[in-house]
Amino acid sequence: MKTHNSTPRAERLVDELTLEEQISLMSGEDFWNVGAIERLGIGALRVTDGPNGARGGGSLNGGTHSAAFPVGIAIGATWNPELVEKVGAAIALETREKGASVLLGPTINIQRGPLNGRNFECYSEDPILTGYLAAAYVTGLQAQGVAATLKHFIANESEIRRTVNSSDVDERTLRELYLVPFEMAIKQANAWAVMTSYNRINGTYAADNKWLISEVLRNDWGFDGLVMSDWFGLRSTKEGAIAGLDLEMPGPALVRGNKLLELVQSGDVPAEMIRAAALNVLRLLERTGDLDNMDERTEIENERDETRSLIREAGVQSAVLLKNVGALPLEGEMKIAVVGPNAKSARVMGGGSAQLNAYRRVSPWDGLVDALGEETLTFAQGCRNDRFEPIIEGTFTRAWFANDALDGEPFKTEEIAALEHFGSAPVEGVDPHNHSSRTTGTWTAPRDGTFRFGFHCTGKGRLFLNDKLMAEAWDSWERGRTLFEEGCDPVTADITVKEGETVDIRFEFATKPNFDLFFHAHQVGVGRVLGMDDIEEAVEVAAAADVAIVCVGRTAEWDTEGWDLPDMTLPGIQNDLVSAVAAKAHKTIVLLQTGGPVEMPWLDQVDAVLECWYPGQEAGYAIADVILGKRSPGGKLPQTFPVKLDDAPTFSGTPQRTYPGEDGRVEYTEKLEIGYRHHSGDGPAPLFPFGFGLSYTTFSLGTPDAELDETGAGSVTLPVTNTGERKGSEVVQLYIAPQTASVDRPAMELKGFAKLALAGGMTDMAKITLSPRDFAYFDVDSQTWKVDAGDYTLRIGTSAADIAHEVTVTIAAQTLHV
Structure with a gap:
């Protein structure tokens, strides 16, 4: 267009x-x-x-x-x-x-x-x-x-108190x-x-x-x-x-x-x-071409094969192989155990306003079944990693009242398929800031066990099971860290039931004044309480297979707008699951799906670690492509993975005001020293450095040729050779390190990169263009960018910690306007 x-x-x-x-x-x-x-x-x-x-x-x-x-x-x-x-x-x-x-x-x-x-x-x-x-x-x-x-x-x-x-x-x-x-x-x-x-x-x-x-x-x-x-x-x-x-x-x-x-x-x-x-x-x-567009705006569904292929390709290129000791790719006939909470749950996106109703959600299990058939695979969940109980689905009746006390006749009654609501106004004609609702229905236990019911809401809520009040945030409601910081923290109640037992559910909700965002919402869920017996079941399944793929990580409930994570630990008892499986399995591959770094206390116990993030609706297909060697993992870390939370720049001895803030203020006291800048300077060594990622093949970086004038304008070229047999990709990264500086500067900073896809034995040239601005710092007093005269080291490698070549260039003093 x-x-x-x-x-x-x-x-x-x-x-x-x-x-x-x-x-x-x-x-x-x-x-x-x-x-x-x-x-x-x-x-x-x-x-x-x-x-x-x-x-x-x-x-x-x-x-x-x-x-x-x-x-x-x-x-x-x-x-x-x-x-x-x-x-x-x-x-x-x-x-x-x-x-x-x-x-x-x-x-x-x-x-x-x-x-x-x-x-x-x-x-x-x-x-x-x-x-x-x-x-x-x-x-x-x-x-x-x-x-x-x-x-x-x-x-x-x-996201903590981000609105104020x-x-x-x-x-x-x-x-x-x-x-x-x-x-x-x-x-x-x-x-x-x-x-x-x-x-x-x-x-x-x-x-x-x-x-x-x-x-x-x-x-x-x-x-x-x-x-x-x-x-x-x-x-x-x-x-x-x-x-x-x-x-x-x-x-x-x-x-x-x-x-x-x-x-x-x-x-x-x-x-x-x-x-x-x-x-x-x-x-x-x-x-946008809409100045004269008076047409009615309609929404259509049009799932394209080429879009699905692009999403799958992007998923492959984003997968980062963090460790591999002869475990990947999986080739030949073998029995594969697929275990963990993310095995059959498709984690395709994060939470908050970025959510949408995807055409499909392909789990790792789905992708492997499609590629191999189900007869070669076994499964056990092992544990859960939910932040909330899964929303209850079924047939429910919701009655809306045009007041916050459930008084009088309902303004409207409707049938719903899930026990949740999100929006500014429930139905036309009801005050979005003064209403209440009563939802009723039944839930049938799918198996014997202890099940946890839970809810969170922006207003007052209470949950009745078999007409007994089991959980409430009505008189005791307090603002928590759910629903974009407008909701209370989860309120839960456990019950023990037999398979097929039916439980009557009644959930009541009433509005209360908002804080910063003007909407109301509630979610009510239920899930089985898992424990060490479930981990033992997963261990048995893994031990009986040739290789175990442990699918762990987080979910859109954890990686979401409106709240910050409490720590870098995998939620629940997932670390216990990984360690237990690794102790008994012949080979253990950890498939991570997270929205950022996590601690890995089990890293030395496992054979491979593959970080796949939330790669979109074709997730399982892209993951299977990489695990089975149809494609080499193409990703490099865009964020440093510290060994532990205390090693991160916003936690390494920093005061409360640095993070998460104090008295309504968050002070960026670390200034420029975040991420790899922190770890490349005097900070602790990371678990995995920025820019890191393994492949199923190997690469060598030839001698670089820096053709720069005295201003720093020009380019750096170097040959890159795939020294293995498989096709793969490599990212050449160029960091600039000033040898002397008139102001405090990071030890080095990324200024350019080039990604090359090469067949086995192939060589191609990487070219990275530089400009004077790449050597400059911002001078607040003069409101200009300044370049100090002197020597600068061009550090060229495949991650912030894996530098293959260093080239020294001499640059003239300059003043650049914004």
């Missing part, structure tokens, strides 16, 4: 709008749309959540089916901008089929530490890797006429680390939209931050696109408008509308700022 640049038409149209119409374009009409101006034939602007697909207007886990692509950290592990551009183009088609022209993605915040609940959604701990991948994603998306929305701008590296906390970051750190991916995506790919983060930056909310929006984004970088708030993230009428925030989302307006009109009429907000914001909305409509 042809893209559209701004034209005099948009300039003409904005001046044909009344002041009221201009202001109407500065807020959403509803949750996903900015309203049309029918008088002038101006179409509506429709957005959809991303970034690992296009959900459309459905709920977080329902609605129209969509293609689920690998999550951000898996995309980061590919180190492949060319592939990521294809992913962006494919998601653009999905976006259009959901009736939208703006995708809320990519998420390009930096993985500051290992516990951020949204690390899975971000590409990397490194700004250069993130920036190149972000630019590729934006290019692919916008080439199809769909706007990318870079998020979250800026310093949203933790202040990220206190010095300007140099912002400029050299956290702002870089946004700058690259704007300057290299001309991103059309940016979303501000919820948090404050140095005391000022991002949506109100004039320095951030008007000075850095627009003046320094020349951004001419649209700036929108995160949902309910704009808290002011005047400050946000003055700062240059164009669009308040969602709608209808909470702080704009007539409130903003009054400020313009009183002279407190200049009319020209309203015009500029409305023009930015019109420009975005023009770029």
